[in-house]
Amino acid sequence: MIKKINCIIIDDEPSSQNVLEQFVKKIDFLELKAVCNHAQEAQKVIEVEKVDLLFLDINMPIISGLDFYKSLINPPLVIFTTAYAEFAVEGFDVNATDYLLKPFSFERFQKAVIKAKDILKQDEDKLILKADKRLHIIKFEDILFVQSLGDYVKVHTTNNTLTTYSKLSTMIEKLPSNNFIQVHKSYAINIQKVNFIEGNHLLISEHKIPIGQKHKQNLTKHLNNY
Known part of the structure; x- marks a missing residue:
């Protein structure tokens, strides 16, 4: 059985943070390590915590979620979350695990998370x-x-x-x-x-x-x- 998947939420909207937090709590194999308001805050967490999965908003201040993810040296898996459908193609260009268009249901969230779990399980010996x-x-x-x-x-x-x-x-x-x-x-x-x-x-x-x-x-x- 796969170990707990350490994840962080990166989103500048409190309402979106709350939804994601509640959804994460419902998945027993997810371990929420931090909720971040912007990329710089997330970078500090990644430097000190083992993070397996990001729930990353694309449209954020200072630096976009896409640019932030591209800047990571050994990036974790990422599920992009955004209200803008036009970002979807670019999101998959960086090998995103999934792309959630706000507002999304728990069932759609769960489907994306299971996909991430399957990928991590395949990579357990790699x-x-x-x-x-x-x-x-x-x-x-x-x-x-x-x-x-x-x-x-x-x-x-x-x-x-x-x-x-x-x-x-x-x-x-x-x-x-x-x-x-x-x-x-x-x-x-x-x-x-x-x-x-x-x-x-x-x-x-x-x-x-x-x-x-x-x-x-x-x-x-x-x-x-x-």
Whole structure:
């Protein structure tokens, strides 16, 4: 069964916020993390919370919902909500999960949410990240390790290496904890891919990865479990 879907509402109209809040409360697998009045407020939430789904109004002050969504590096799923039907085509151009034209019924809202749930369930064993101006879908089992480079992370896979804008800690949260652990301030590894450990290093494929002193005990514990 899929875990709770963390969502936020981004809308500058209190009446629309209230409707969405009431609808979210009726769906047992939705977890509302925040209600935001504009994109800048939502950005702050996304930076500190794991967000799976946005209910995003398109016509908002300062920056439109579409422009805001396009600006996100590794965007969550989005269901656009708006009173303007002419935005629908552009909304689907950014791979929107669905588009709700105000006013919409609970039944129509529920249909959109179930679609988002199905997408997330399909992606439970995959990592979706933006690199090279594309969205890449990577199976967890194909990831060897991830490496921090300041504000960027390199994801090393069996086939290639992708660089994306992210913190290592944020990337680790997206990976299954039973297989992926941090072994150094700059590295997290897929335990299943370890060839051997020697001293303060381990080998994955041809890559020699350092083991930080404070991570050694946790690494040993996980390996013993295997």
